[in-house]
Amino acid sequence: xxxxxxxxxxxxxxxxDYAYPVLSRRAxxxxxxxxxxxxNECNFRCVYCQVIPEQIHPGMKxxxxxLKDELEKCVDFALSGAIxxxxxxxxxxxxxxxxxxxxxxxxxxPTLSPLFPKTVELAAExxxxxMNEGPTEDFRNAAKEMKIVLITNATRLGQDELQDxxxxxxxxxxxxxxKLDAGTEEYYRKIDRSLVPFxxxxxxxxxxxxxxxxxxxxxxxxxxxEVPSWEELEAYAERIRKIxxxxxxxxxxxxxxxxxPPICAEVQTLEPELLKEFAHFITKKTGTSVKVF
Numbered sequence: 001x002x003x004x005x006x007x008x009x010x011x012x013x014x015x016x017d018y019a020y021p022v023l024s025r026r027a028x029x030x031x032x033x034x035x036x037x038x039x040n041e042c043n044f045r046c047v048y049c050q051v052i053p054e055q056i057h058p059g060m061k062x063x064x065x066x067l068k069d070e071l072e073k074c075v076d077f078a079l080s081g082a083i084x085x086x087x088x089x090x091x092x093x094x095x096x097x098x099x100x101x102x103x104x105x106x107x108x109x110p111t112l113s114p115l116f117p118k119t120v121e122l123a124a125e126x127x128x129x130x131m132n133e134g135p136t137e138d139f140r141n142a143a144k145e146m147k148i149v150l151i152t153n154a155t156r157l158g159q160d161e162l163q164d165x166x167x168x169x170x171x172x173x174x175x176x177x178x179k180l181d182a183g184t185e186e187y188y189r190k191i192d193r194s195l196v197p198f199x200x201x202x203x204x205x206x207x208x209x210x211x212x213x214x215x216x217x218x219x220x221x222x223x224x225x226e227v228p229s230w231e232e233l234e235a236y237a238e239r240i241r242k243i244x245x246x247x248x249x250x251x252x253x254x255x256x257x258x259x260x261p262p263i264c265a266e267v268q269t270l271e272p273e274l275l276k277e278f279a280h281f282i283t284k285k286t287g288t289s290v291k292v293f
Contacts, residue, residue: 002016008132018062018106020069021078023092025293026177026217026254027100030083030092031149032074032118034123036062037108037116044195046181048221048262049173051107064113068122075102075126078192079134079142085286101147101175102127104205111156117165123148124172147173151217153177155196158204163211177206177217177254187228202239209248216240216253216288233278237285246285256293 001284016142017038040051077083079196084092085193095273104110113119130143148169156162157178166176180201182188188198208214218236220228228236244250257270273291277291 010190016070016074017060018067019074021074021083021089022095023089023096023099024103025259026150026256027103029096029098029100030078030089031103031105032078032099032100033103033105034071034110034119035106036068036104036110036113036119037106038062040107041112042108042153042230043112043155043194043196044058045194047223048219048258048267049264050258050260050262052282054287057227064115064118066167067115067119071102071122075130075146078132079139079146081138082138087124089116090135099142101144101149103149103151105151109153110150110199111152111159111162119171120165124168127172128273134165135156135219145173147175149175149177151177152179153192153194154180154201154205155194156204158207159202166208166212175215175251176208176212178208179218180205180216180236180239181219183232183237183239187232190223202243204249206243206246209243210246211250213251218253218255220270220275222270224266225268227270227274229276230281233281237282240282240286241287244288250288251284252289252291254293255281255282255290 006140018035019035020035022033025161040059048083073165080098104116110116127143127146127148131140134140134143149165151170157176170176181191182198185198188194205214223237240250240253255275257275258267259269276293279292282288283290
């Protein structure tokens with residue numbers, strides 16, 4: 001049951017274009033996603049990307065008024081508990097019947113959208129109003145516990161023009177989950193397939209982590225049957241150590257593999273036992289807590 005729900009992160013929720021609830025492994029509860037990239041604006045082309053062609057709407061621009069309406073309705077649907085009466089979520093186990101966050105995720109990199117700052121303010125306002133003016137105490141408490149999460153490939157994390165928006169997000173029970181899938185430039189190019197310099201991403205993560213604690217999100221998989229080498233794991237651990245040595249703060253590392261079928265058929269999931277072995281290695285080398293999902 002749970003696996004089926006985890007595997008389906010469809011953006012098509014009740015004909016919505018921008019807001020969609022999912023049961024999230026890493027959130028360990030309900031996450032209300034925001035898709036600011038219906039046209040698939042992204043500066044990565046990850047081999048494990050799971051955005052299916054049917055979810056992409058080339059040339060589509062975000063209608064902010066519609067986004068606001070969809071997001072408010074999705075959040076209220078989740079906070080009220082009515083979501084668990086919907087057939088799609090009927091079998092969610094009791095310990096996961098909670099709303100964890102509003103998450104900037106979607107079909108591409110959220111920070112590339114010119115509407116990202118405005119939407120951060122919107123998410124903060126939605127949370128603030130509901131935690132203060134919600135219809136019941138349970139509703140208000142759930143809103144207070146609800147996070148605002150940015151899931152980012154970290155390519156713009158160090159940009160000056162984003163810092164105020166990122167601070168706003170964090171000041172409203174927010175978290176930043178920054179992608180780091182490699183230890184070497186070669187492996188980064190192979191997995192994330194981006195023209196953005198790897199050193200620039202590492203510098204951006206370090207710069208921001210010196211200001212505010214972040215979560216590192218790492219996906220390891222098999223490529224054509226091959227797992228990441230121990231040399232690559234050592235290089236990855238060295239990158240984490242360097243961030244810490246330079247004064248960056250990492251709350252913890254999320255280590256996971258593919259759960260839903262990726263577009264690239266050569267990519268397969270890693271066994272949980274191997275992920276745990278990698279996690280133990282990373283913790284031993286860096287002293288950083290690693291959660292395996």
